[in-house]
Amino acid sequence: MKIEMKGISKSFGKNEVLKDVNFTVKSGEVHALMGENGAGKSTLMNILTGLLDANGGEILVDGQPVKYHDALDAEHSGISFIHQEMNNFGEMTVLENMFLNHEIKNKFGILDMKKMRTQAQKVLQRLDVDIPLNVPIGTLSVGTQQMIEIAKSLMNDTKILILDEPSAALSEKEIDSLFDIIRGLKKQGVGMIYISHRMQEIFEITDQITVMRDGLTVASYATADVDVHQIIKDMVGRDLSDFYPDRNPKYGETRLEVDHFTSKGVFEDVSFSVKAGEILAFSGLMGAGRTEIMRAIFGIDRHDSGTIKINGKEVNLKSPYDSIKHSVGFLTEDRKDEGLILDASIANNIDLPSIDGFVKHGVIDQKADNDFVEMLIKRLTVKATSREDLAGDLSGGNQQKVVLAKWVGSGSQVLILDEPTRGVDVGAKREIYDLMNELTDRGVAIIMISSDLQEVLGFSDRIAVVYEGHLNGEIATKDATQENVMTLATGGKLDE
Incomplete structure (x- = not known):
C-alpha cells in the first residue's frame, strides 16, 4: 500500500x-x-x-x-x-x-x-x-x-x-x-x-x-x-547548536536534606541532600521507586520513618499544603490528572498555589493577580490566545509550561520535577532547560526525575541512582557515563 x-x-x-x-x-x-x-x-x-x-x-x-x-x-x-x-x-x-x-x-x-x-x-x-x-x-x-x-x-x-x-x-x-x-x-x-x-x-x-x-x-x-x-x-526554524545549555552552577547552602526515609514495601533508608543552585537528577529503571520517594517527601503519600530538613530546620510535611507553605513545589509525572485542572483556565491553574498572597481584607486583588499571571505566561512563553483558555485545550508542551509557571510563581525554593520534558517537543525542551538554569541561578534547588539517560547526563550536576527502593549510589555528572549509571540502576556497584 x-x-x-x-x-x-x-x-x-x-x-x-x-x-x-x-x-x-x-x-x-x-x-x-x-x-x-x-x-x-x-x-x-x-x-x-x-x-x-x-x-x-x-x-x-x-x-x-x-x-x-x-x-x-x-x-x-x-x-x-x-x-x-x-x-x-x-x-x-x-x-x-x-x-x-x-x-x-x-x-x-x-x-x-x-x-x-x-x-x-x-x-x-x-x-x-x-x-x-x-x-x-x-x-x-x-x-x-x-x-x-x-x-x-x-x-x-x-x-x-x-x-x-x-x-x-x-x-x-x-x-x-x-x-x-x-x-x-x-x-x-x-x-x-x-x-x-x-x-x-x-x-x-x-x-x-x-x-x-x-x-x-x-x-x-x-x-x-x-x-x-x-x-x-x-x-x-532555528539552529539549536547545543541541545543542552551549559551549566555553570554556584552552590549555596543545603536547601533540602532527607535522612533514613522509609516507606515499608516501597522504599527504604533513603538519604540525600540538594543545595541551592544545584540540579540533582534521580535516575533508575521504571518501577525503582523514584517517584514514590518524591511523592512521600511532598506529603502526597505516607512514610513510616525518616526526617526532612529544609534550610537546616527539621519539618513535618504531612500534606502538599505543608510542602507549599515551606516553599517546596512538585511537578508531577502525570500532568493531566495531577498537575492541572483541565477544565479550568490557564490563569486559575497558574495562581492556584499562590492565590492567598493576593487576598486583602478577604478580597482578591484582581489587578495584582492578573499582572502576576500575565508575567508568568509571558516568561514561560505559553502559547495561547488568552489567559482564559482552558488548560485542557493546550498542547502537551504548553500544559507543562503552565504547571511549571504555577510552581515558579509560588516561589518554590525546592522544586521537584518528575519527567519534566516527557512528551514535550524539542523547542519547548530547550525552553524548560533554560528556565531550570535561571531558577538555579536564583538559588532554587532542583530535583529532576528522568527516564531519559541522555537528559540525566546532559543536564544535571549530580546523579542519584535508585534500585528497588534503595539509593544505590551517587555520581557527579562530570564523572558519569551511561555504563556506570546503568550499573547502579541494575543493582551493581561501581567498585566491583
Whole structure:
C-alpha cells in the first residue's frame, strides 16, 4: 500500500492549522513524522483516518483518491491508528478487549470464544509475544498493553500502522521489545508512521523522516542522509547548536536534606541532600521507586520513618499544603490528572498555589493577580490566545509550561520535577532547560526525575541512582557515563 497526502489544508474557524501539507508513506517502511507540539501532526493523521475532514487537498491510496468517513472505515481499508492514550477497559480480559466491537458469534448469535481465542493467539504469535488472554488487561504493564493494541490492529489486516508517541511510558526493556516488533512487522510488509520527540529512537528505528512546522511540511529525508542538528533546525526554524545549555552552577547552602526515609514495601533508608543552585537528577529503571520517594517527601503519600530538613530546620510535611507553605513545589509525572485542572483556565491553574498572597481584607486583588499571571505566561512563553483558555485545550508542551509557571510563581525554593520534558517537543525542551538554569541561578534547588539517560547526563550536576527502593549510589555528572549509571540502576556497584 502507498498513501499520498497532497496539498492537505485544514482550518478551525480562522485558525489555519494545516497549509498545503504533503506526506507519503508506503508498505515496508518506518516513516517518522516529526514536529513541535502544535505543528499539525495529529491533525494530519486524524484527517488520514477519517476523524477530521480536510478543507482542501486529496488522499491517494495506490494512486486512487479515497476519503474515509471514520476510523472504522480506515481500519477496514488497512490503516490503523494507535493513539498515545490507550482506551482499554482495565477490568475486562485481554481477549475481551481485543475483540471489543469485533466479537465473533456462531450461527446462534452466541460468542464463539474458541474461535476468538484461536485468532488472538495467532496474531500474538505473529508478533512473537506470549500474553495470557484471560487476565484483566489493567493488571498488565503499559508496554504489554501496547503490544495488545498492535495485535488488535493486525487482526484487521493492517497495512499502514500509525504509532503516536509509542515509547513515552515504556521502560528501556519494553522499548527494545517494541522495536523488535516494529522490525518484524516491517519485514512482513507493514508500513508504519512513527510519531515521536525522541531523537535517538528516530535514528534507530526509522527509514524516512518528514518534518512539520507551523502546519507546513518543511522537509523530508532518508534517515541515513540527515543528522540530529538538521532535524532540530527544521522543527524549530532555528539552529539549536547545543541541545543542552551549559551549566555553570554556584552552590549555596543545603536547601533540602532527607535522612533514613522509609516507606515499608516501597522504599527504604533513603538519604540525600540538594543545595541551592544545584540540579540533582534521580535516575533508575521504571518501577525503582523514584517517584514514590518524591511523592512521600511532598506529603502526597505516607512514610513510616525518616526526617526532612529544609534550610537546616527539621519539618513535618504531612500534606502538599505543608510542602507549599515551606516553599517546596512538585511537578508531577502525570500532568493531566495531577498537575492541572483541565477544565479550568490557564490563569486559575497558574495562581492556584499562590492565590492567598493576593487576598486583602478577604478580597482578591484582581489587578495584582492578573499582572502576576500575565508575567508568568509571558516568561514561560505559553502559547495561547488568552489567559482564559482552558488548560485542557493546550498542547502537551504548553500544559507543562503552565504547571511549571504555577510552581515558579509560588516561589518554590525546592522544586521537584518528575519527567519534566516527557512528551514535550524539542523547542519547548530547550525552553524548560533554560528556565531550570535561571531558577538555579536564583538559588532554587532542583530535583529532576528522568527516564531519559541522555537528559540525566546532559543536564544535571549530580546523579542519584535508585534500585528497588534503595539509593544505590551517587555520581557527579562530570564523572558519569551511561555504563556506570546503568550499573547502579541494575543493582551493581561501581567498585566491583
